[in-house]
Structure formats: structure tokens, C-alpha cells
Amino acid sequence: MLITITLEPDSGHDLDATVLSHLLRKHPGKAQSFQLPVGTAHVFYPAYGPRRCTAALLLEVDPVGLVRSKRFRGEAGVLDHYINDRPYAASSLLSVALGKVMRSAMSGQSESQPELATAPLPLKLAVPVISTRADADGDLVRRLFEPLGWHIESSPIELDENYPQWGASHYRSLELTGNVPLHLALRQLYVLMPVLDDAKHYWVGDDEAAKLVRQGEGWLSDHPERELIAHRYLAHQRDLVEVARGLGTSGTSEVSEAVTEATDQNNPAVPxxxxxxxxxxxxxxxxxxxxxxxxxxxxxxxxxxxxxxxxxxxxxxxxxxxxxxxxxxxxxxxxxxxxxxxxxxxxxxxxxxxxxxxxxxxxxxxxxxxxxxxxxxxxxxxxxxxxxxxxxxxxxxxxxxxxxxxxxxxxxxxxxxxxxxxxxxxxxxxxxxxxxxxxxxxxxxxxxxxxxxxxxxxxxxxxxxxxxxxx
Structure with missing residues (x-):
């Protein structure tokens, strides 16, 4: 699974693209590896220069280990077989790696570049293979990313290029281009990858509602698909969606037994x-x-x-x-x-x-x-x-x-x-x-x-x- 993050200023712009390494807090001079619960994540720079800088996050997972481990039991049916798509298609596994490895960049803070940490930047995010198995009408990618200011290039991937008559798979390539603050771009991708897949590899518990509120700050509350995003990110648990709503997002219009008004109006709603x-x-x-x-x-x-x-x-x-x-x-x-x-x-x-x-x-x-x-x-x-x-x-x-x-x-x-x-x-x-x-x-x-x-x-x-x- 791979994500690339490219900063490429327009010609005539005096922004040095190598600032991306400072914002990501990942040294461009060496490949770095991180042992995570979901596998081994690698960060490296395929391109590094003042006019174009690209950072890559590559996640390696063991498909047999995924099936055997009791840790990964959230996705109904996806991890029931040793041959599965999780090592190859971007999903919640890659979201977890992104959140762990790029946590500092997602905070929107930088000691060396405090102004650029929250400023719109000319970014390009590319995910070569992303699971869109839950995109019934083929329009979900546009509905999720277009309202956030991204220009989208996305193509379906054939089941087998040698047999075009078989048609397209439920995987797509995805490339997003836009002027977006880096921390928002990363948090949007973090939330929306499992939304496109409509599955998570881990059990979704109470803390996920608060996580959605944190990662959705600054972009989710006004999103026209915020209800769908909340439901899918929280594994269709209506009570958790209501918790997220009480903590600050308008996640759903449905009523759940799991939330009640705050006893103290100065505190967030307690579910x-x-x-x-x-x-x-x-x-x-x-x-x-x-x-x-x-x-x-x-x-x-x-x-x-x-x-x-x-x-x-x-x-x-x-x-x-x-x-x-x-x-x-x-x-x-x-x-x-x-x-x-x-x-x-x-x-x-x-x-x-x-x-x-x-x-x-x-x-x-x-x-x-x-x-x-x-x-x-x-x-x-x-x-x-x-x-x-x-x-x-x-x-x-x-x-x-x-x-x-x-x-x-x-x-x-x-x-x-x-x-x-x-x-x-x-x-x-x-x-x-x-x-x-x-x-x-x-x-x-x-x-x-x-x-x-x-x-x-x-x-x-x-x-x-x-x-x-x-x-």
C-alpha cells in the first residue's frame, strides 16, 4: 500500500518545495522504517528538490498474519481468507499507518515552519490502489473529495488487463491536486480511505467518535456528505455517531438510545x-x-x-x-x-x-x-x-x-x-x-x-x- 505526497509550487513562486520534509518531520536523506501493529511502514523521498519534493509512505503487511491474529477482527468477511486485498489496496490499515507515522504533521504545528504548517500549499496526493468496494454508483470519490477543494483524477482498475471483457474491479487509482493545508490534507485522507472501503480492520469502540471529531476539525462539519462519512467511519454504529455529534460534529439526523443531553451545559454531551x-x-x-x-x-x-x-x-x-x-x-x-x-x-x-x-x-x-x-x-x-x-x-x-x-x-x-x-x-x-x-x-x-x-x-x-x- 502506498501514498505519495508531493509539494510542487507553480513556476515563479518562491516557495522551496523541500519545506515538505520539515512539515512532515521526516529526514529526506535516509529511508526510515516504523514497526506498527498493522505492519512495517517505510518513509522515503522519491524526489527531493526546491521545485518538486515527494514523500512516500509504503506499508508492508503480512496477509497470513492478519488472518491469524485475533487483533484484526473488525472487517466482517474481509480477513476470513489468507488471500485477501489488504496488503495491496489502501484501506483502514493504511489510515492507521498514516496516523502513526505522520502524527506530528497532522497536528498542524511546526517549530521550524509555523506559518506554513497551517497555510494552503500546492499539494498532490496519490494513492495508486484504493478500495472503493462500497461505491455503488461510482460517484463517491467525487462526492467525498470535491467539496474539500480537490481536483480529482481517478480511474477504475480492470480486473485483468488481459481480459477487458471482465470489466472493472472495485479498486481505483486516486490522485488529488489542490491548494490545501498539509495537516488537513492528511487528516482528510486518514478519515476518507476507510469511508471509501466502508470497513475497518479493528473493532470500533467509544474512542473512535472522539477521534473522528479531532481528525474532522476544520473540514468535516460543513461537508455535504458528513452523515455518510460519520456512519461509515464509525462502522454504522448509530450510538457512536450520536456521540460524535454531541462532541461537535453534525454526524446524523437519526436518534439513538445512546446519547442524552449534557447535565452541565459547559461540558460536552455525555453519551x-x-x-x-x-x-x-x-x-x-x-x-x-x-x-x-x-x-x-x-x-x-x-x-x-x-x-x-x-x-x-x-x-x-x-x-x-x-x-x-x-x-x-x-x-x-x-x-x-x-x-x-x-x-x-x-x-x-x-x-x-x-x-x-x-x-x-x-x-x-x-x-x-x-x-x-x-x-x-x-x-x-x-x-x-x-x-x-x-x-x-x-x-x-x-x-x-x-x-x-x-x-x-x-x-x-x-x-x-x-x-x-x-x-x-x-x-x-x-x-x-x-x-x-x-x-x-x-x-x-x-x-x-x-x-x-x-x-x-x-x-x-x-x-x-x-x-x-x-x-
């Missing part, structure tokens, strides 16, 4: 998913729960927070989806951790509605946004497996408050916050269920509000804390 996780952590501390099972852990959002907190001595995440557990393992970097760390945090394939002997003897079991994904007739089985069989000292259950849905202006009346929700309870319905469970299985229960609370409609999320009553 509901963060408030929910923090409320659960607080309740676990309050109940002195050192050993915890996160049932229905998904890709590990809560597990990451538990892992960072030394208060928790034994952590288990379970999920019925093997794919979700793979993503959690990659995001938690379990393969690279010590034996002690892997003993402290384990992932188990398990269903919430079946008794599992491995989940007995823990201080607490957490069901965070789990019950609403079950058909109502399956809830008794969940109650039996968690409260009747595993019987932890504490059970935490969070679920949406259906009454709060009226405050989402774009959520149609009577609909639920997520397509996979089988039901959403109001506060009375949730309390009736919780009281019956507590009475039947020997628990006391109290309730907490999560998120901003409306005077009449209550909180966005409701939580029940079940405590086992001593016999």
Missing part, C-alpha cells in the same frame, strides 16, 4: 452509554462486589472499564455470540496479556437463559441492556438461570424507560429505540417485574435513575439493584 456504565460501576463498588459477571457483554464496553479498575479481582464476560466475544478479546488485547491478567478476566460462550455452573459463586451479575433483547416468554428462563441457579449476592439490571422515548423528536410514536428490542417497559412495568423476581428468589430491590431525568417522564434508563437477603 447515555457512558452514564450507564459509570452507574453500574458505582453500584458494584457500593455493593462491595469484587467478582463480577457481565452477562451479554457484547464487544466488551463494560469489561474495558472493569479491567482498568483494580477493585475488581475476578471478571467474566459472557455472550451467546461468538463473534462478539472475538471482538471483545481483540479490544481487550487478551492475547497479549499475562497469564495473571487472563486469569483475572475471562470470556465465556454462554446464554443468559440457560443455567451455567461456571457463573456460580460470584459477588455480582450484571445484565446491562440485556432483558429487552429477549422475547417476553423467555424472561422466566433468564430469571431462573440468574436468580434461581447462579444466585449472586447482587444482580444489576438496566433497561430503557419507554416513557422517555417521547423526548426523542425523531423517534416515531410507539416505536422502540433499537430494532432488536423485543419490548421496552415503563417504570411501573419494570418495578412490577423486579418486585416479583425479588420476592420469589429472596432478594431486596431498589431503583436508580440513569441519565437526565424528566419531571414527568422519568430517566432515560432505569436500573434495579437486587441484593440477596440472608436466610
Amino acid at each position: 447515555l452509554r457512558i452514564m450507564r456504565a459509570e452507574a453500574v460501576l458505582g453500584a458494584l463498588h457500593e455493593t462491595n462486589s469484587h467478582s463480577v459477571v457481565d452477562v451479554g457483554c457484547g464487544p466488551g464496553a463494560l469489561l474495558r472499564r472493569l479491567q482498568k479498575d483494580g477493585f475488581f479481582t475476578r471478571i467474566v464476560g459472557t455472550d451467546v455470540s461468538g463473534r462478539a466475544l472475538e471482538r471483545a478479546a481483540a479490544d481487550l488485547h487478551l492475547a497479549e496479556r499475562s497469564d495473571a491478567d487472563r486469569e483475572r478476566l475471562q470470556l465465556l460462550h454462554s446464554s443468559a437463559v440457560y443455567r451455567d455452573e461456571r457463573l456460580r459463586g460470584f459477588d455480582a451479575i450484571v445484565l446491562m441492556e440485556v432483558i429487552e433483547h429477549l422475547d417476553p416468554e423467555r424472561l422466566p428462563a433468564l430469571v431462573d438461570s440468574i436468580f434461581g441457579y447462579s444466585q449472586p449476592r447482587t444482580v444489576l439490571v438496566t433497561t430503557p424507560n419507554a416513557e422517555f422515548n417521547d423526548l426523542y423528536p425523531r423517534l416515531a410514536s410507539g416505536t422502540m429505540r433499537h430494532d432488536d428490542h423485543r419490548f421496552e417497559w415503563n417504570r411501573d412495568e419494570f418495578r412490577r417485574w423486579a418486585e416479583n423476581v425479588a420476592m420469589e428468589h429472596g432478594y431486596a430491590v431498589d431503583y436508580r435513575s440513569i441519565g437526565n431525568e424528566h419531571e414527568q417522564l422519568g430517566p432515560a434508563t432505569q436500573m434495579a439493584i437486587f441484593r440477596k437477603v440472608a436466610a
Whole structure:
């Protein structure tokens, strides 16, 4: 995978093109190599002179290593086979290399050339092969780069030049020419390469929304395709798109359950998913729960927070989806951790509605946004497996408050916050269920509000804390 960055001033312009090496902070006199999680990146200068200077970033990756490594599990289907396009076509792998190697240049700061670091420069960016498999109408390259002031030259690459009747592949060559500040040019390419490919090689978590805001500063907020860019960059996770919107980008018009207004207008909007996780952590501390099972852990959002907190001595995440557990393992970097760390945090394939002997003897079991994904007739089985069989000292259950849905202006009346929700309870319905469970299985229960609370409609999320009553 290759990117070239060329600075070529117009004839008669007194700008010295070799300033590019100062702005990139990469010495032109030698080839430099960088060992990265995605492979080995090389930076060198094919051309270096006062009238034309070109820097190249070449990324070498091991296709077999990509498939075997548990780290790379974000792209559904792309890395399932040893023969794949990732070593050859620009994608999120090259974006990561660009962000790591050119981080200083992307900041827009330079000690030696502070004025030129943010000034428009006559640049040419070339990517010989870029994946555009998600460009259904063949017009996406223009729609993404033209509004940013680039002149575009892009040609489809034939599947096989010896068999022109086979037609074009979903790869293109791309050359961008324009007067654009270097730091913006690099950040635009960083974001838009995986957008064209509509895939990422790593699991997209909470921090990606903040990353999009940082890299999109100065160009994304006014982009006519900002909604598409946000959705694709954040792997179509609507909650993360809403987080990005709350942090400063107008990423989408869709409503998500995962964001709520800031409690303090002087602070950025805090997504509901963060408030929910923090409320659960607080309740676990309050109940002195050192050993915890996160049932229905998904890709590990809560597990990451538990892992960072030394208060928790034994952590288990379970999920019925093997794919979700793979993503959690990659995001938690379990393969690279010590034996002690892997003993402290384990992932188990398990269903919430079946008794599992491995989940007995823990201080607490957490069901965070789990019950609403079950058909109502399956809830008794969940109650039996968690409260009747595993019987932890504490059970935490969070679920949406259906009454709060009226405050989402774009959520149609009577609909639920997520397509996979089988039901959403109001506060009375949730309390009736919780009281019956507590009475039947020997628990006391109290309730907490999560998120901003409306005077009449209550909180966005409701939580029940079940405590086992001593016999």
C-alpha cells in the first residue's frame, strides 16, 4: 500500500518545495522504517528538490498474519481468507499507518515552519490502489473529495488487463491536486480511505467518535456528505455517531438510545452509554462486589472499564455470540496479556437463559441492556438461570424507560429505540417485574435513575439493584 505526497509550487513562486520534509518531520536523506501493529511502514523521498519534493509512505503487511491474529477482527468477511486485498489496496490499515507515522504533521504545528504548517500549499496526493468496494454508483470519490477543494483524477482498475471483457474491479487509482493545508490534507485522507472501503480492520469502540471529531476539525462539519462519512467511519454504529455529534460534529439526523443531553451545559454531551456504565460501576463498588459477571457483554464496553479498575479481582464476560466475544478479546488485547491478567478476566460462550455452573459463586451479575433483547416468554428462563441457579449476592439490571422515548423528536410514536428490542417497559412495568423476581428468589430491590431525568417522564434508563437477603 502506498501514498505519495508531493509539494510542487507553480513556476515563479518562491516557495522551496523541500519545506515538505520539515512539515512532515521526516529526514529526506535516509529511508526510515516504523514497526506498527498493522505492519512495517517505510518513509522515503522519491524526489527531493526546491521545485518538486515527494514523500512516500509504503506499508508492508503480512496477509497470513492478519488472518491469524485475533487483533484484526473488525472487517466482517474481509480477513476470513489468507488471500485477501489488504496488503495491496489502501484501506483502514493504511489510515492507521498514516496516523502513526505522520502524527506530528497532522497536528498542524511546526517549530521550524509555523506559518506554513497551517497555510494552503500546492499539494498532490496519490494513492495508486484504493478500495472503493462500497461505491455503488461510482460517484463517491467525487462526492467525498470535491467539496474539500480537490481536483480529482481517478480511474477504475480492470480486473485483468488481459481480459477487458471482465470489466472493472472495485479498486481505483486516486490522485488529488489542490491548494490545501498539509495537516488537513492528511487528516482528510486518514478519515476518507476507510469511508471509501466502508470497513475497518479493528473493532470500533467509544474512542473512535472522539477521534473522528479531532481528525474532522476544520473540514468535516460543513461537508455535504458528513452523515455518510460519520456512519461509515464509525462502522454504522448509530450510538457512536450520536456521540460524535454531541462532541461537535453534525454526524446524523437519526436518534439513538445512546446519547442524552449534557447535565452541565459547559461540558460536552455525555453519551447515555457512558452514564450507564459509570452507574453500574458505582453500584458494584457500593455493593462491595469484587467478582463480577457481565452477562451479554457484547464487544466488551463494560469489561474495558472493569479491567482498568483494580477493585475488581475476578471478571467474566459472557455472550451467546461468538463473534462478539472475538471482538471483545481483540479490544481487550487478551492475547497479549499475562497469564495473571487472563486469569483475572475471562470470556465465556454462554446464554443468559440457560443455567451455567461456571457463573456460580460470584459477588455480582450484571445484565446491562440485556432483558429487552429477549422475547417476553423467555424472561422466566433468564430469571431462573440468574436468580434461581447462579444466585449472586447482587444482580444489576438496566433497561430503557419507554416513557422517555417521547423526548426523542425523531423517534416515531410507539416505536422502540433499537430494532432488536423485543419490548421496552415503563417504570411501573419494570418495578412490577423486579418486585416479583425479588420476592420469589429472596432478594431486596431498589431503583436508580440513569441519565437526565424528566419531571414527568422519568430517566432515560432505569436500573434495579437486587441484593440477596440472608436466610
